[in-house]
Amino acid sequence: MHLPNPAPIDAAAVLAWYDTHARDLPWRVSPADRARGMAPDPYRIWLSEVMLQQTTVAAVKAYFLRFTSLWPTVFDLAAAPLDAVLKEWAGLGYYARARNLHACAQAVVNQHGGKFPTTSTSLQTLPGIGAYTSAAIAAICFDEPVAVLDGNLDRVLARYYALPVPVRDAKEELRAALQASVPGRAGDFAQAMMDLGATICAPRTAICMLCPIQPGCVGTKAADPALYPLKAAKAERPVRKGHAFVMTDPAGDVYLQTRPDKGLLAKMTEVPTSDWAVDLPAVAYPVQGDWHHRGQVIHIFTHFRLELEIWSAAVAPTGLDKGWWAEPKALKGEALPTLFRKVLAAAGLE
DNA sequence: AAAGCGGGGGT
DNA sequence: ACCCCAGCTTT
Incomplete structure (x- = not known):
């Protein structure tokens, strides 16, 4: 004792x-x-x-x-x-x-x-x-x-x-x-x-x-x-990398979707992203468009550091069926975690 | 018993 | 950059 x-x-x-x-x-x-x-x-x-x-x-x-x-x-x-x-x-x-x-x-x-x-x-x-x-x-x-x-x-x-x-x-x-x-x-x-x-x-x-x-x-x-209190050994924080895709339709609305029922940020609102991996995945745009790189967003979770490359494009509102198109002025009322508010800000929205 | 799960403010 | 906060649930 x-x-x-x-x-x-x-x-x-x-x-x-x-x-x-x-x-x-x-x-x-x-x-x-x-x-x-x-x-x-x-x-x-x-x-x-x-x-x-x-x-x-x-x-x-x-x-x-x-x-x-x-x-x-x-x-x-x-x-x-x-x-x-x-x-x-x-x-x-x-x-x-x-x-x-x-x-x-x-x-x-x-x-x-x-x-x-x-x-x-x-x-x-x-x-x-x-x-x-x-x-x-x-x-x-x-x-x-x-x-x-x-x-x-x-x-x-x-x-x-x-x-x-x-x-x-x-x-x-x-x-x-x-x-x-x-x-x-x-x-x-x-x-x-x-x-x-x-x-x-x-x-x-x-x-x-x-x-x-x-x-x-x-x-x-x-x-x-x-x-005091004496500290236990600290664990290092791994890094994960990925891409985030911010799409606007001809009306200027933003494409949003709901995250899966389980896991990180479950059931919250997001923009589409690639997998988040140790090595940055190859870019795979969700739809064709005039894509521009809009910089990087870094977000710290408790158990890892996330580095997202931000891409934006004006696209035709077709070929996307999971989510919905939201007016930029309505983004404040969406269930967006801080990570995705940073992503939208990097793309010039919010 | 260990891992997964956010975000912000203080130092 | 690091710490830590009126912790809980799942595996």
């Missing part, structure tokens, strides 16, 4: 800090309102938590406000077409989240009468809700005394315990240590610890002087807390 006898976090100190330093977030019930008995809306907490998976608060805010404006309740979201949800999600990334979000809304409506389950165990059976999100919803909405452990908390706890191994190799120990620290105000505690990780114990800077749990922090005693 790496933590033979981990001291619990001083939850009272964390909560006292939170009472005066809680961030003001669109989906949050403030600690003062919570103390008055105001309870968070599980729909809004769920929506925010799904959006926040691997995504920063700053990026989420506008999407959250847009979604709750369009679909104020889980019934509204469940009744929306998946296409509309994907369009609104475009640009936020990890598009499986949007498909699971829609499926989850429908499950809540059709199988739970429109009410979210109230325990972490039952929440975890829903699409797109895993260990973290189920715990977060149960704690924040229903004060279930459960450990809410995310990447943010991994870092805080690795520092607090001066964890001598990468977090990956001690995940359950950290969870047990956090679980042993959860107080009655479980929801506020969960949110407080995340605020602590975001504002005090941040990835590169730890403002230990302001930290409510600095007295018990082994990382500050033993060494520089910023040394």
